Amino acid sequence: MSTSVYEVERAAPPASEQGTFLIGYDVESRNPAVTQAFLRRAVAIHEATDVPATFFLVGRTIDLSREALRPLASHPLFDFQQHTFNHVLLKSVCIEDPIDGVRFFRAGTLEQIREEVRRTSALLRDEFGVTCTGLTGPYAYYRGLVDRPDLLEILWDEGIRFTRTWGRDERDWQPVPLEVQPFWYRLQGFPELLEVPLHGWQDISLRKSVGWTNHDGFLAVEYPYMERAAAEGLTFSYCTHDHSSTRDDPEMAITESLLRRARALGLAPMTYATYYRRVVERTSVTAGVSA
Numbered sequence: 001m002s003t004s005v006y007e008v009e010r011a012a013p014p015a016s017e018q019g020t021f022l023i024g025y026d027v028e029s030r031n032p033a034v035t036q037a038f039l040r041r042a043v044a045i046h047e048a049t050d051v052p053a054t055f056f057l058v059g060r061t062i063d064l065s066r067e068a069l070r071p072l073a074s075h076p077l078f079d080f081q082q083h084t085f086n087h088v089l090l091k092s093v094c095i096e097d098p099i100d101g102v103r104f105f106r107a108g109t110l111e112q113i114r115e116e117v118r119r120t121s122a123l124l125r126d127e128f129g130v131t132c133t134g135l136t137g138p139y140a141y142y143r144g145l146v147d148r149p150d151l152l153e154i155l156w157d158e159g160i161r162f163t164r165t166w167g168r169d170e171r172d173w174q175p176v177p178l179e180v181q182p183f184w185y186r187l188q189g190f191p192e193l194l195e196v197p198l199h200g201w202q203d204i205s206l207r208k209s210v211g212w213t214n215h216d217g218f219l220a221v222e223y224p225y226m227e228r229a230a231a232e233g234l235t236f237s238y239c240t241h242d243h244s245s246t247r248d249d250p251e252m253a254i255t256e257s258l259l260r261r262a263r264a265l266g267l268a269p270m271t272y273a274t275y276y277r278r279v280v281e282r283t284s285v286t287a288g289v290s291a
């Protein structure tokens with residue numbers, strides 16, 4: 001009998017034959033020059049490879065780059081979701097980081113979190129006509145929100161239907177194994193709220209570990225996750241950022257290599273919003289067949 005929540009509540013993957021590739025950028029820089037240089041290059045590499053992506057936008061970053069973001073709101077390859085307004089943590093993390101030591105970051109209050117999510121969804125709606133249904137949690141957490149039905153209730157009330165919050169291990173460090181596949185928060189009372197973890201390493205942790213200029217060293221660690229996802233029909237969910245994907249790599253060569261590798265492996269690429277929609281469709285089809 002399985003004793004892992006991600007196995008017991010596992011969501012039916014939309015591309016179980018060939019595996020799925022998800023890439024989500026946390027767009028959160030406080031420097032609009034960084035965000036806008038990133039956006040220009042991201043559009044170029046995603047159009048060149050025809051790989052879709054999700055931008056998880058911090059509200060205050062939207063405020064600084066409204067005009068640069070506007071044309072991308074209706075771009076067929078991109079999807080806008082949120083990352084809170086001020087990058088407020090949903091859960092505290094105590095990171096046992098082998099490079100920078102032990103560090104603690106405190107979560108916001110429940111009232112603050114509700115306001116952060118509501119304000120960002122309102123901004124996305126008023127500015128771009130986007131209905132926000134997805135959120136990635138600042139810093140990401142060990143076991144996502146499986147222990148926090150109070151937070152899930154706030155997110156559900158605010159219209160969030162999928163989260164990317166499982167992104168650390170028991171030391172609040174990384175990597176997150178590929179075994180942690182997307183699952184439903186049914187046990188917590190939210191059977192239609194989907195957790196899509198991030199796998200392996202968020203780029204920042206790994207790039208500082210191998211050295212920011214060591215592109216090949218980074219790819220040598222990331223590729224095996226993608227190869228395994230392709231071989232076993234699993235979902236690989238990758239997290240990077242506006243400021244880190246361009247740091248010591250202004251052309252985003254690392255990210256472009258990942259997109260091309262996903263294509264070469266035959267992984268099905270899609271935005272997180274499309275992924276959620278397809279998982280829901282597959283779930284109702286499966287339920288209909290078994291009924």
Ligand SMILES: [Zn+2]
Pocket residue numbers: 026028083087137138139
């Ligand atoms: Zn972030």
